[in-house]
Amino acid sequence: MNIILVDDHVLFREGVASLLDAQPDINVLGQAASVAEAVALTRELHPDLILMDISLPDGNGLTATRKILAEFPDIKIVFLTVHEDDDRLFEAIKNGGTGYLLKNTRTQELLKMIENVRRGETAFTPHLAQRILAEFSRMRSQLSAFPLFEEDVALTKREIEVLKLVAKNASNKEIARELVISVSTVKNHMRNILTKLHLKDRREAAYYARRHGLVDPD
Amino acid sequence: MTHHRVLVIAQDSLFRNGIESSLSGQPDMTIIGVVPADINVIAAEIRRANPSAIIIDSADTEENSSLLLHLLNVYPSIRLIGLSLATNRINIYNKREVCITAISDLVTAITGEP
Numbered sequence: 001m002n003i004i005l006v007d008d009h010v011l012f013r014e015g016v017a018s019l020l021d022a023q024p025d026i027n028v029l030g031q032a033a034s035v036a037e038a039v040a041l042t043r044e045l046h047p048d049l050i051l052m053d054i055s056l057p058d059g060n061g062l063t064a065t066r067k068i069l070a071e072f073p074d075i076k077i078v079f080l081t082v083h084e085d086d087d088r089l090f091e092a093i094k095n096g097g098t099g100y101l102l103k104n105t106r107t108q109e110l111l112k113m114i115e116n117v118r119r120g121e122t123a124f125t126p127h128l129a130q131r132i133l134a135e136f137s138r139m140r141s142q143l144s145a146f147p148l149f150e151e152d153v154a155l156t157k158r159e160i161e162v163l164k165l166v167a168k169n170a171s172n173k174e175i176a177r178e179l180v181i182s183v184s185t186v187k188n189h190m191r192n193i194l195t196k197l198h199l200k201d202r203r204e205a206a207y208y209a210r211r212h213g214l215v216d217p218d
Numbered sequence: 219m220t221h222h223r224v225l226v227i228a229q230d231s232l233f234r235n236g237i238e239s240s241l242s243g244q245p246d247m248t249i250i251g252v253v254p255a256d257i258n259v260i261a262a263e264i265r266r267a268n269p270s271a272i273i274i275d276s277a278d279t280e281e282n283s284s285l286l287l288h289l290l291n292v293y294p295s296i297r298l299i300g301l302s303l304a305t306n307r308i309n310i311y312n313k314r315e316v317c318i319t320a321i322s323d324l325v326t327a328i329t330g331e332p
Contacts, residue, residue: 008306009303009304009305009306010306011236011237011240011301011306012232012233012236012303014236014240015232015233015235015236015237015239015240016232016236018236018239018240018242019232019235019236019239022239082303082304103230103232103233103303104229104230104231104232104233105231105232106231106232107231107232107235110232
C-alpha cells in the first residue's frame with residue numbers, strides 16, 4: 001500500500017514513516033507538512049492512502065481532504081490526530097475521511113487499521129466507532145421524534161392545518177370556521193390525527209404540535 | 219567517539235516506537251530501551267541499562283513535570299531531552315549544582331556569566 005503522511009510535527013511524521021517503511025507491504029511515498037504540500041504531493045504521487053493530521057500551519061486536514069477528494073475520490077484518507085473531540089471526528093467523516101485515529105493509538109493498532117483500509121474497510125478504533133454509533137443513534141431518535149414526516153404516519157395537509165389550530169387551543173367550531181369546513185369534518189380529521197400519532201386526546205395533540213414546532217411560541 | 223545510550227520514555231506507543239525506529243540507524247547511538255512513563259519501570263531500566271541520555275515526553279502535564287523533576291534530581295548526570303507531540307521543539311534539561319561560597323555564586327547562577 002502506497003502512503004503519504006501529512007503532519008507538521010517533524011519527529012512524529014518521521015517516526016511514523018520509519019515504522020511504516022519497515023513493514024513489508026507498506027511504502028511511504030512521501031511526507032507533507034502543510035495543506036499546500038499535501039495537495040501537491042498527492043497530485044504528483046497518487047497514493048492509495050493518506051494519513052492526515054488535522055492541525056496544519058496553512059489550514060487544516062479537513063480542508064486538505066476536501067481538496068484532495070474533489071480531485072481524487074478514490075484515495076483513502078485517515079486522520080491521525082491528537083484531537084479527540086466529537087466535532088472534529090464528525091467533521092472528518094462528513095468530509096469523506098475513511099478513518100479517524102488518535103496519535104496515542106498503539107503501533108500495532110495503526111498497522112491493523114491500515115490493513116483494514118487496504119481491504120476496503122474503515123479505520124476507527126472501537127472507542128471512536130462507538131461514539132459514531134452513539135451519534136447516529138441520537139440522530140435517529142431525533143428523526144423519529146418527528147413522525148409527521150414519516151411515510152407510515154404521514155398526516156395530510158389538511159390534518160396538519162387542523163393540528164396547528166388545535167395547538168392554538170382552537171375549538172372544533174373555530175377550526176371549522178377557520179378552514180371553511182364542517183364541524184363533523186373537523187372531528188374526522190381529529191380522529192385520524194389521534195390515531196396516526198398514537199395520541200389520547202386533543203390536549204396531547206396540542207402538546208405534540210407545540211413540541212414539534214408546528215406553532216410559533218408566543 | 220562517544221557512544222550514546224538512549225532510553226525513550228513516552229506514554230504514547232506510536233510516538234515512542236517512531237522515535238526508536240527513526241534513531242535506530244544512527245551511528246554511535248543505541249536505543250537501550252523504550253518504556254512507558256512509569257517511575258518503577260524507568261528506575262529498573264536505568265539501573266539495568268545505564269543510559270547516557272533519556273528522551274522524555276515534555277507535554278505540559280503534571281505527571282510529566284513530576285517525572286522530569288524526579289529524573290533531574292535522582293539522575294543528574296543523565297542528559298534529559300524533552301519532546302512533545304504538540305510542538306516541533308526539543309527541550310534539553312541539564313542539572314547543574316554549584317557550591318555556594320559567596321553571593322557572587324548566586325549572581326553567576328542568575329546571569330549565567332562566570
